[in-house]
Amino acid sequence: MTAYIEIRWHGRAQQGVVTAAKVLGEACLRLGKYVQAFPEFGPERMGAPVRAFNRISSEPIRLHCQVTEPKYVLIADSTLIGTALSKGIESSGSVTEGATEDAVFIVNTPKSPDEMRSELGLKGKKAHVYTVDASKISLETIARLMPNTPLLGALAKATDVITLDALVENFKENYSKKFSPKVVEGNIAAMNRGFQEVKGE
């Protein structure tokens, strides 16, 4: 079990967390890793809470259950913090649920890591908190509210899960056919700015 890196993404439908997990998985695969990237779908409507997961390993991955004890938690929408929707239904727990003691949280917010630490209820805990204004970055680079892409850049800076180069190379190679050059450039700029602007404590 310890051989796996486990990541959980939180967002709302249309914010791109499922795509972010996909793009991260592809970038890790390019580095020769075994990967899983999978979403958790609930009622399919805009704004509904959505979670997505990654497992990354040097060994083939056999687990086919949800990620319940993530080391890395990325939160694309800070309004999800403090909400444990439909209490009692396991799929809608709070963003901190099950996270490892030394977990890394990366939150899309203009606030400081210290403020977010309080909001996440992690005062005095070992967990690491990073923040990045991914919404603002995405509006300025992609001209759409797509906090997923800057969050990927922030992940590359705050952790050793992936490098910025690997993210950018993967994006250029896999998405140049799908998107216009302008969109590809915008996304790469968003990753770069997420990398540069993420703040730790």
Add this chain to the structure above:
Amino acid sequence: MAVTMVKKQAGLTGNSAVAYAMKQINPDVCAAYPITPSTQIMEDFSSYVADGKVDTELITAESEHSAMSACIGASAAGARVMTATSSQGLALMWEMLYIASGLRLPIVLANVNRALSAPINIHCDHSDSMGARDSGWIQIYSETVQEAYDNLFQAVRIAESEKVLLPVMVCLDGFITSHAIENISLLEDAEVSQFVGGYKAQHPMLDTDNPVTYGAMTLPDSYIIFKHQQSEAIGRAKDVVVEVGKEFGNRFGREYGLMEKYRLDDADVAIVILSSAAGTTKVAVDELRAKGKKVGLLRPRLFRPFPFKEIADALKSIKAVACLDRVDSFSGFGSPLFNEIRSTLYEFEKRPKVINKIFGLGGRDYKVKDAVGVFEELLKIAETGKVETLIKYITL
């Protein structure tokens, strides 16, 4: 959909992998009606059709009943035919499933397993395909994205084998496999076409020089003879599954058989489980083995025809076995795997205790700790010889 490969490794969802396999098989006809969670198979495949990557005639039917009806017509006409569905879609195909197998039509269907309504649910369990287990279709269950992809090519060969001539259903778990990106090693198009070969129907309806009738009225003088032949044919499919799995292994390095045994040979207790949940169970096996507990796993790959002899041989020396069914057949006496396996072990004087767990309905997560819990109960049964509860829901 563009597929990017690195050193022949790609990252694909189960659905995209199935669609890619269909593209490589390039069937003559595909008739389908989309339904979650198999929709993306047809989305991807219809792009291949629109982009001219395949020669397939795509029939977008108005329902699954019509989709299967069109598959049957096309197959009887002599075409190689494929389709995909899930859940209520398979249920709506119901009466046509029996026509396909009764007419001995080698149609290949990818079934992305999903719960049946009511209440409505889009997530994984095996209620859909297990309900169709007596429809005369061969059923193969896939653990991973790779396996779902590999199974599709083998399904074509098995279905079209002269010894068989029956439809094949390749099952993969909804969302867990269909929507998860995993590493997958893809075959070259030329390798696929060499392996599946061309298809020439033996008695196509469109061969007007040699007119044939399909599905004629049969009265008590002959119906049972057709059914007896069909029964013999599905029995023969077992050996063909083994032959085709071996040939696939020789060519591509990934061999498949009737079942997978994981650390089973010297095990005291074992879990029998299908599809993706087997992977999670293997992790539990390794954890308990590291603590010196002799636990193992048997994952049937072929469920219809049920390889009862081989499975009984694999399990007969085990002390206690739990069959984990991702379906409740509401029989009052357990679910399909349990029924089959307990029954098959009846032949032996000394046989394992067999219990049934119903798990994971409607996509409820099945975790390593759930498997560990079952193993611990089995170890206790092995020690005491006493079963407390024969049939029980877990992951509640």
